[in-house]
Amino acid sequence: MVENFHRGAAVVVDRNGEIVAAYGNINRPIYPRSAIKPLQAMVFAQSGAMRRFNLSHQHLALACASHSGQDVHVNAVRRWLVQVGLNESALKCGAHEARHDETRRSMIQQGQEASALHNNCSGKHAGMITVAVHNDHPIESYTARSHPVQQRVLKTLSELTNEPVEDRPAGLDGCGIPVVGISLEGIALGFARIANGQFDSNSRRDAADKIRTAMKQFPLLVGGDDRFCTLIPGLTSRKVLVKAGAQGVYAGMTVNSNRLGFALKIDDGSGLAAEVAMGWLITKYANLSDEEILSLKPWFEPSLRTIAKKPAGVILPYFR
Helix, strand or coil: CCCCCCCEEEEEECCCCCEEEEECCCCCCECCHHHHHHHHHHHHHHCCHHHHCCCCHHHHHHHCCCCCCCHHHHHHHHHHHHHCCCCHHHCCCCCCCCCCHHHHHHHHHCCCCCCHHHCCCHHHHHHHHHHHHHCCCCCCCCCCCCCHHHHHHHHHHHHHHCCCHHHCCEEECCCCCEEECECHHHHHHHHHHHHHCCCCCHHHHHHHHHHHHHHHHCHHHHCCCCCHHHHHHHHCCCCEEEEEECCCEEEEEECCCCCCEEEEEECCCCHHHHHHHHHHHHHHHCCCCHHHHHHHHHHHCCEEECCCCCEEEECCCCCC
16 A cells, blocks of 8 residues: 655756656746755855865865764864854854764763754855855855845856746745745756856856866765765766755756756655655666666665564655
């Protein structure tokens, strides 16, 4: 018996913006949440701030990240802020407990409180703060929709997705950064463009190259131990890069000879269902080997088990 149905939509787009595959309504605007951090990070990668403050691909990976709050993430963001002359008090993302179980338990045992550095979006915020410092913009108000950095981010999103974001539904992401409604087709197009690096601007081509390199070389910084976004590059021989977002959103790109953009949304917001759907899309469209596809099976056909670890069922992808 099927217990639950998690319905949604997904699209795959090629380097020319042509639709390779589409399932469900790919044109209605959704809030893409953290799935579009690599698109937002294009502003940081293009700004010249990396060169000025001697920042590396590791920092760019953190700007793309929804990290688990492990020491490797927290310490890197802390050092990053020091490099631009600030500290964690500059972060406006708020504090939440580390997503990494072992780290969270250790902090509780030691009586340590989580800070904004543990917020999974602290790297994205550090990137935006760095752009503000580089351009002599106000720091305190960097999350405001009217701030020059956020205006540049929204303009970049519009250019990458071919969608006029100024007339789309506007809201706030969980970390306080302005969000805007974008279609799955537009999101996938933005990722396909970064995958291919086909831009008229040399600085934008260079920024896309940096983002691909950062996500390929430092997947642990993009997610964390045992996280989908961290494991997928390794399981696919660095052919596929993916990015999770809250509320059942996923996006990604293939960076081998078959350079495509992916985007999907599960209507009920199930993150587990989104991983199953994304895993299936990757196996079907990423031009993987049989061995690589087999390694992904625990993700696109995960087993359900009882508390005592006995098999109880399976989650299966089903695409009409």
